Amino acid sequence: MDDINIDFIEKPELEEAIMIEGLPGVGNVGKLAVEHLIEEIEAEKCADIHSIYFPPQVLVDEDGLSKLVNNRLYYKKDVGEDDTDLLLLTGDYQGMTPQGQYKLTDEILSVAKKMGIDRLFSLGGYSKGEMVDIPEVLGAATTQKKVEEMEELDVKFSEEHPSSGIVGASGLLLGLGDKLYDISGVCLMGETSGYFVDPAAARVVLKTLMEYLKSEIGYERLDEKAEEVEELTNKVKDMDMGGMQQQESGSEDLNYIG
Incomplete structure (x- = not known):
């Protein structure tokens, strides 16, 4: 086995296509978004x-x-009003080491370039470390033109966020794509707590992407998942509140006895 094997089922002919990446990461935002889009x-x-x-x-x-863990490439031609060809990347894991991340990203970009990719979007989550009621979409891009295009779609750009940069495939696709393959790129990040899988953040990221593509899709399955996660988070909040009340009650009793 080679270090990286890309086994093609077919090699579609794509023209001026966009690659869209959604691999596991913070809140699984990108993975949820791309898998929903594929469906x-x-x-x-x-x-x-x-x-x-x-x-x-x-x-x-x-x-x-059993199934050996992998990544997968999908394609769809003529999406949206502009009939844009898409190549979609998702999978079970990212590379485990920095070297693996670089090698996988480089190999995927090399293949994507040969398939006709000239732009890319990487999708992911931005961890707030706290519960997020209404997530916004943060962005990073390789050109000022892309920044301006995404600002028109209410994507927020800031020098402060993400403060530590973009790690993993989402960041490397932008960096290596721009430097080595002349592929312009945008990273869209949905705000998320980072505590749970976050379909709500995936929805806002995907909605922004679809506005860019001038295309419409349904979001019912993501909405159902978001409701399930909201129920779970509410239960956790209730448990936390119950624990705090017990602590306060115990503290009051202790003070009284003392």
Whole structure:
């Protein structure tokens, strides 16, 4: 086995296409967004990516069947009013080491360039470290023109956020794509607590992307997942409040006894 194997099911002919990345990360925002998009536009899988830089494991489905962890490429032609071709990247894991991240990103960009990609969007989450009621979309881009285009869609750009930069595939795709492959890029990050998988943040990121593509999709499945997560977070809040009340009650009793 090579360090990285990209096994093509088919090699679609794409023109002036956009690559959209959504791999596991903070709140799984990017992964949720891209997987939802794949379902909504009925994108077709064109390649499986296996690598020694992924964790040494298989995933087991509900039927007990095992699958070697991988990344996957999908495509869809003629999306939106401008008939834009899309190449979509998602998967089970990112590379485990810095070297693996660089090698995987470089290999994927090399393949994407040959397939006709000239722009890319990386999707992810921005951790606030606290509960977020109405998430906003933060951005980073490789050109001022892209910044201005995304600001028109209410994407927020700031020198302070993200303060530590963008790590992992979402950041490297922008950096290596711009420097080595002449691929302009934008990273869209949905605000999230970082505590849970966050479908609500995925929704706002995906909605911004679809506005850029001048295309419409349904969000019902993401909305249902968001409601489930909200129920869970409310239960956690209730448990925290109950614990605080017990502590306060115990403290009062102790003061009284003393």
